């Protein structure tokens with residue numbers, strides 16, 4: 001039984017308690033779109049408030065530390081976000097890989113910590129524009145993903161989601177072509193089967209991210225091996241975010 005399309009909002013560094021009304025509206029709308037799994041990852045400060053409000057959607061974190069606790073000023077552990085109500089964590093986002101200099105080994109350690117704390121993991125990968133222009137996008141993404149993912153994950157189809165986000169498409173209004181998305185997702189699928197076996201590897205959802213909007217969501221979500229979307233800007237309001245969820249429901253019906 002294939003998993004439902006998964007539409008995840010990454011709120012990045014946006015949102016205060018005033019924004020809870022949007023989370024509430026997303027949750028209410030998600031109750032009417034049960035064919036689609038909807039989730040949001042707000043800033044840490046909103047994880048618990050959103051968790052308390054939400055009846056349908058899951059709430060997640062945008063990062064976590066690789067250690068359980070300790071002298072790490074300003075950091076937050078997987079167990080802490082789980083305690084606040086998070087059910088998943090986004091790891092390896094290109095904004096963290098770049099601005100916080102996170103490397104594959106650290107991201108893998110964070111994934112292990114998150115899974116040990118009972119969180120599901122959304123593992124991000126993606127190439128810079130110059131890597132794509134040089135014709136190395138597929139090789140780059142496969143290498144990055146292989147080095148960032150834990151070698152073994154129990155119930156990988158349930159616990160792991162992969163998000164392919166070409167860096168040059170994030171927040172730019174540019175999106176990869178359906179052909180390029182199909183090629184990359186197909187290659188990621190092959191890698192996941194090689195890493196986690198035929199059964200789990202074939203089921204793990206592979207999300208596309210980068211300037212997904214209600215207007216382009218239908219086309220993107222209909223591409224083979226696209227199991228949902230990781231949405232930044234367009235996830236900040238219920239109207240645009242649920243427009244994407246609606247497109248996912250329609251793509252599912254085919």
Ligand code: 13P
Pocket residue numbers: 010093165169170171172173209210211212230231232233234
């Ligand atoms: P945008 O949808 O704003 O391009 O952001 C995508 C993203 O980085 C989601 O993680």
